[in-house]
Structures are given as C-alpha cells and as structure tokens.
Amino acid sequence: MELSLDRIDRPWGERTPYGRAEPWPTRVDSCLADGVEPEAVARWVQSASLLDSRGDAMDIAVLDGRIVGVRGRAAEYLAPHEEPDEEYPFQLTTGRTLYHFHTRTKTGRTPQLNAAAPEVWVEVSAEDAHRPGLGEGDPVEVSTPRGSLQARLRLSDVRPGALFVPFRYGYWDTPAGSGPGEKTPPRAANETTITDWDPASKQPLFKTAAAALTALDHGGGTR
Amino acid sequence: MNDGIALAVRALHRGERNLAGELARAADRHRAEHEIHHVATDLAVRSREHVRRIAATAADREVDLTGPPEAGDASDAVFAPHGTRSSAETADALDPGLLLLRDLRELHLSATANSLHWEMLAQLAQAARDPALLSLASACHPRTLRQTRWTNTMIKTMSPQVLTSL
Structure with a gap:
C-alpha cells in the first residue's frame, strides 16, 4: 500500500489514460514562459484536467516553485490578429x-x-x-x-x-x-x-x- | 540520395508553397468574411512554416528545390501541385458566395493533396528507417489535416446559405 501519495504533485498516482502503470502518451506541444528552456524546467506536474478522446492531458511546468508553462495538447499559440502600432499604441x-x-x-x-x-x-x-x-x-x-x-x-x-x-x-x-x-x-x-x-x-x-x-x-x- | 525521397520532398515543397499562396489570396479576397480572412491567414503561416522545414531538410540532403524538374523527369510531374486550374479571370464574373465556395473547394483539395504526400513521406521514412524524415512528417502532417478539417467545415457552413440563395 502506498503510504503517502502527494495528490498535488501526482494527482494521477500510478494511473494513466490507458490504465494503471501504463506509460503516459508522449507529449510534444509545449508553451513555456520567455527565456525558459525545456531542460531548465524543474518538474512537470501532471494536471488534473479532463482527458480528451485521444487520452491526453496537460503537464504544468514548475521552476523555482512557480508555474512557467504547460506541455500537452494545449492549442498552438497564435499571435493576436491586431497588434498595437504607432497610430493605435x-x-x-x-x-x-x-x-x-x-x-x-x-x-x-x-x-x-x-x-x-x-x-x-x-x-x-x-x-x-x-x-x-x-x-x-x-x-x-x-x-x-x-x-x-x-x-x-x-x-x-x-x-x-x-x-x-x-x-x-x-x-x-x-x-x-x-x-x-x-x-x-x-x-x-x-x-x-x-x-x-x-x-x-x-x-x-x-x-x-x-x-x-x-x-x-x-x-x-x-x- | 534516394530518388523517392527527393520526389516526395519536392512534391511537398511545391504543394505547401502553393497552398500558402492560395490561402493568402483567399484571405485577401474574402476580407468581409471574418472567419475566412483570419483563419486562412493563420493557416497560411503554417504552410509557410512547412515550406521552411522542407527546404531545410532538402538542403541537408542536397535535394534541388529550385527551378522546374529536369527535362525528361516525368515522375516529378506525376505529383504536380493542385489548384493551378482555377482561372482568376472568371473570378470577377462570379457570385461572391459561389466564388467563396469555389475557393474553399480548391483549398480543401490542395490541402488534401499535401496530406496524402505527407502520408507517403511518412511511410517512406519508416520503410527507409529515416527518423529525421519521419519526425518532419509527424510534425507537419497533423497541421495539414487541420487545414483540411477547417476547409471542410467551412464548406459545410457556407454551402446551404450560398446555394439556397442563388
């Protein structure tokens, strides 16, 4: 029996979308704060967000106790369709x-x-x-x-x-x-x-x- | 380098460049349709990114992307890009709704052709045990599929309005 499972750190425990102790799917999309490289992230915390039909959820990147980004099926970043310029600063x-x-x-x-x-x-x-x-x-x-x-x-x-x-x-x-x-x-x-x-x-x-x-x-x- | 890889890479380079241009033209032509304008602009960026990645792969493998295929190389023509058939001259005479449907249809067919080429490249990469090529196809193909899903959805949305009001 597991003595102490940190439900904040590991909300899923041993479970994955595919069952107990099955490997999590590989995640490729990530969105990190400016200047943070993926290697610099201290911990990737599996979030308790709902799984979609492809069985994925998001990981939250933590560095120095702060959230610095996400990894998973987060939507791709799109720049705003209108950016400030000289006339509209x-x-x-x-x-x-x-x-x-x-x-x-x-x-x-x-x-x-x-x-x-x-x-x-x-x-x-x-x-x-x-x-x-x-x-x-x-x-x-x-x-x-x-x-x-x-x-x-x-x-x-x-x-x-x-x-x-x-x-x-x-x-x-x-x-x-x-x-x-x-x-x-x-x-x-x-x-x-x-x-x-x-x-x-x-x-x-x-x-x-x-x-x-x-x-x-x-x-x-x-x- | 493998002729098949060169063929697929060239086909994709032409196809993605072509689609980027088509998307940009559609975005410009249908400014009044807000979703077409904004989403086509965003999707054109994706195709241009694909063009850059394909060009980098081609440079690594010394595939020549410039100029027309060498004379006599008939196999290149087999995968000629889609979407060069629609004549721009007839555009002015068309009902704007019909023009939109026509453009969406062309975009969908071009994106579908690219999707099939990505599929070919992915299968080829696996057969040739070429992880770099496989990762290129795995990264780009889902976004091409997203382009086809959007054009299909827009055709679904626009057809009833356009075709019942003729």
Whole structure:
C-alpha cells in the first residue's frame, strides 16, 4: 500500500489514460514562459484536467516553485490578429465589473447596483496616464480602427501599454436608446474590438484590439 | 540520395508553397468574411512554416528545390501541385458566395493533396528507417489535416446559405 501519495504533485498516482502503470502518451506541444528552456524546467506536474478522446492531458511546468508553462495538447499559440502600432499604441482589453451582469438590463435597474457603477470607464496605468498629463477622472476617448467610446479615466494597476474597458455599457438606458446620439457619447466596448472568433468553438474574441487614447475637454471635443 | 525521397520532398515543397499562396489570396479576397480572412491567414503561416522545414531538410540532403524538374523527369510531374486550374479571370464574373465556395473547394483539395504526400513521406521514412524524415512528417502532417478539417467545415457552413440563395 502506498503510504503517502502527494495528490498535488501526482494527482494521477500510478494511473494513466490507458490504465494503471501504463506509460503516459508522449507529449510534444509545449508553451513555456520567455527565456525558459525545456531542460531548465524543474518538474512537470501532471494536471488534473479532463482527458480528451485521444487520452491526453496537460503537464504544468514548475521552476523555482512557480508555474512557467504547460506541455500537452494545449492549442498552438497564435499571435493576436491586431497588434498595437504607432497610430493605435495601446492594447485594449474588455471585461466585467462586480456590480453588473451581462448588459445591465437587470442590474442597471437596481438603484444600489447602478449607483455603484453608473457609467463606463477606462483603466490605464499611472505611467501611461502621466506622460500625456492625464489624471484620475479626466474625460478621454478610446478609439480603434472600428469605432470609439468616451469615458472617464481611472488610474489602476493594469500593466503599462494596456487599457481596460468594462463591456457592460450599451444604449438601452440612454436618451438615444439604441446607439450613440447627440446626448449619448459612444460607450459600447464590444463595438471597438475586432470581429473575430475561434474557428472551432465560435467564441467571439472580444479581448484584444489595438487602441488609441485621446484626451477630451469637458465639452466632449478633443483637446 | 534516394530518388523517392527527393520526389516526395519536392512534391511537398511545391504543394505547401502553393497552398500558402492560395490561402493568402483567399484571405485577401474574402476580407468581409471574418472567419475566412483570419483563419486562412493563420493557416497560411503554417504552410509557410512547412515550406521552411522542407527546404531545410532538402538542403541537408542536397535535394534541388529550385527551378522546374529536369527535362525528361516525368515522375516529378506525376505529383504536380493542385489548384493551378482555377482561372482568376472568371473570378470577377462570379457570385461572391459561389466564388467563396469555389475557393474553399480548391483549398480543401490542395490541402488534401499535401496530406496524402505527407502520408507517403511518412511511410517512406519508416520503410527507409529515416527518423529525421519521419519526425518532419509527424510534425507537419497533423497541421495539414487541420487545414483540411477547417476547409471542410467551412464548406459545410457556407454551402446551404450560398446555394439556397442563388
């Protein structure tokens, strides 16, 4: 009987997809952090992820107690289809906010939740904000090759070069009703991201776009 | 070097180079179809990678990839690349949907031809006990199969729309 089996280190124990003590399949695809060579990896930990029909799962590369990559049938790395350039120097990503759900059609009608996050905002690192002289609460425009939105700036700990915009804000509760209008500046984050999706799952890719950040004066025009 | 290996390597070099070009042209021509544009661009990168790896293998083994096959070497013509038949001139006159289906069909046939050549090379490598060649085929063939699966899926997706709206 095994006296102590470290279930974190070896979650599968003696078992493999083919049975007890059968060899694991050979794994060839690996994705390691920059500068880490496969030989330098201290341990490959078999992960407890589900096996696919070909009977493989992923190994996690550990070096100095940190995860430095994976090995297995991880999908091949593909570079983003739009990278920052001179005109659009930031990498825009979109995401959630705690107080709202989907398009805010429920949470936006709950006064307390709506008051907690009533308007769209843009997060930027202090480093990127200070260079053009921008500060917390300044009105800005985020534009991409497809469209733009206007919002107040928040300085946060996003990494330099990145912009974050929550995608909850659409137009159902604005005077215009269905899109930007005279009193409704554009604010829908997902209309600025690239139209692209995963070919297998069809999951839309709302998470990366190249974007520019411009200061607005308080009347809404560019400064 | 083994003539059969030279033949298969040359066939694959032409076929992958050809497919990379076809994919890039399809990506450019069907910009409005977002999935075609993005995925064809990504898949063209894979074929170009294959071309590089084949060229490196050919250089190691002194297989000449440049220029047309020597006159009189009829066996090379047996594996002529697929996809040179579709005439670009008719493209403008075609319904855009039909043009897309035609391009997908050509891409699928070209990728399938490459897949068969990879299979031949893999079998040859095993028969000749040539581990370097076998690892080349094992690395590239799955990605060629992925190209054929995608083109087949896109034909499945696009055919009903295109053909019911004619």
